[in-house]
Amino acid sequence: MIPADKLGHLKAGTEAALFGAGVGIVIGLCLHWLDLLPLHFVFVCAAVGAAVSATSAGITKEKADKADNDAMAAEGKPPMHGVEVLDAVATSIPGWILCAVLLLAKEVLA
Numbered sequence: 001m002i003p004a005d006k007l008g009h010l011k012a013g014t015e016a017a018l019f020g021a022g023v024g025i026v027i028g029l030c031l032h033w034l035d036l037l038p039l040h041f042v043f044v045c046a047a048v049g050a051a052v053s054a055t056s057a058g059i060t061k062e063k064a065d066k067a068d069n070d071a072m073a074a075e076g077k078p079p080m081h082g083v084e085v086l087d088a089v090a091t092s093i094p095g096w097i098l099c100a101v102l103l104l105a106k107e108v109l110a
Contacts, residue, residue: 005082009090012061013054017095020053021046021102043106047099054095058088 002010028045031037037045065081072080 005087006090009058009061009087010094012057013091013094016057016091017050017054017098020049020051020095021098022049023053024049040106040110043102043109047102047106050102051092051095051099054098055088055092058091061091062088 024046025042027049028037028042031045032039032042062083062085066083068081069079069083072078
């Protein structure tokens, strides 16, 4: 069973990955319409967007949790959040899965 905390990170990573893939698709299609990129490379743009977005979301969240904890410690209060590398990894996993799927789709459809 996956702990509830990690499920939350997986959900957030999925949202970030889908957003990043969407941005990648828009950028890739714009480059294609300008005749700067073959159409099948739109998949690469989406794949990179998914991986980068989910990974940066995970790292940013853990850095923010650490900053909150440091501020609480400065006030002599207990930490508000757990800060774990595995939380950042759990957030990034959906992005890397979507990245792999999109790159495989590019190879199949190209």
